[in-house]
Amino acid sequence: MTLLAPPRRTARATVPAPPARRPRTLSRTAVNGALLLATAYTLLPLGWLLTAAAKNTGDLLGGAALTPSRWHLGANLHALATTGDGIYFRWYLNSLLYAGFGALLCALVCVCAGYAFHVYAFPGKEKLFGLVLLGVLVPGTALALPMYLLASQLGLVNTFWSVFLPSLVNPFGVYLARVFCAGYLPGEVLEAARVDGAGELRTFRSIGLRMVMPGFVTVFLFQFTAIWNNFFLPLVMLSDNRLFPVSLGLYAWNAQTHAFPEYYPLVVTGSLLAVVPLVAAFVVLQRHWKAGLTAGSVK
Template identity: 55%
Template sequence: MLVCTAYFLVPIWWLVVASAKPDGRVTQGAPLWFDDFSLVDNVTEVLTYRDGVFPRWILNSLAYTGGAALIGTLLAAMCGYALAKYRFPGRETLFNVVLGGVLVPATALALPLFLIFSRFEATNTFWSVFLPSLVNPFGVYLARIYAAASVPDELLEAARLDGAGEVRTFFTVATRLMLPALVTIFLFHFVAVWNNFLLPLIMLGDERLFPVTLGLYTWNTQVNQLPELRGLVLVGALLSIVPLVAAFLLLQRFWRTGLGAGSVK
């Protein structure tokens, strides 16, 4: 465990140390300790560079990721619940199609998506990145497995006998029992969309619409011409992982087991 912890934390620690060095002097001094702590000044420089383009990239990423993760989690939960609790013709075939979607890499879908959106003249827009990010086949798979295991059929029948409709039963009974799975789906989806790079690279040409991943990439490609950007890229990379860390720390308390224990006794 100590080796694994060091493997994951040492790069983050190096990123913090490198981001705190003045004037982008990343390779100078001790590689894993501070020489002159200038993190606050570096962060201020990143946030104000080119009239504050980096904060706009962060807001774009939050818009792409937050909305897509919330809606995508809801769609995955409804689809997984339906596949787990309803019997209808073609259910297993449909589930196998979803499993096939899990196996298809996102890079293989980027070019077909670009051709579809270009046909409707919708490239270089917010929707060209947001809409494809709503679909989450792995979330559907995880929701079905968890719904089948954690939502008792007897509890659903009791809700129906009490007069609850199917929609009310899902939102008031099933979603509460599926909460740990929904949090997991949300976090997986959040991380996937936040780190998405190829789709925005293909779809977007306007810098004002860039997510933070694509924005940092454009800065990194200009390091040879503008060496001062090296420090900005490092500080920007550090700031870009803050929402991910915050999401995990805030949502981990919802991972609970046994939510339905005793409900059918």
């Protein structure tokens, strides 16, 4: 009687245990901390501006804390409205004209150009668009002197048009408009409009422009902010202080603060009021702007 040998046991391969997951609390805390720091970095200068605009010259230069007894915002606003026969609010109106009408017309030009680049096929289309993208790489300060010489030849220096006309051109806006048209304009819709007998201008006005309205608002907001904060071009073009935008006017006042310290509260209070149109524009148009930023994210 033969005995059978017991079966040999094969060693099983040991599967390494999955690494323990780090608690999500740590990553969430890090993200929230970074967001909190970014928010503080953004809002602290605005908070300082809010408190500094309510101080008089002595408290502002001396660094005194703001208390109800030291609240001088009304007096600062009154001084701002009366200094120089109310020249500040003329600067404010100039900035609204430069930025409001300039951004509106620029957004329309950019959307028209982006629509044409997206919809139509013509010789040299991509090469021309490459030249437009090349214009994005050129800083505005490098173009200030050539534009000044051109405006001098045309007799436009020290006029409203010397600042307004250059603001109508924005190569980056053309690029954005083409991206929005590619994301918002199905070719079938345009073809259906042509089949129904609509001309090209009517197709663009009734269908194309309405469908890319988020892109229009996005380009408008970017250009409005750029023109409102524009400083170097008005500095080169303008010498008449009645044509100054608010940025150049506050710079002129700030240059006199060493000789006239009473201009410090005017500069700070004027800077606070200068932020209001930008905040109002983003708050009013943020719904369209958010929709515009997500263009093309889902196909």
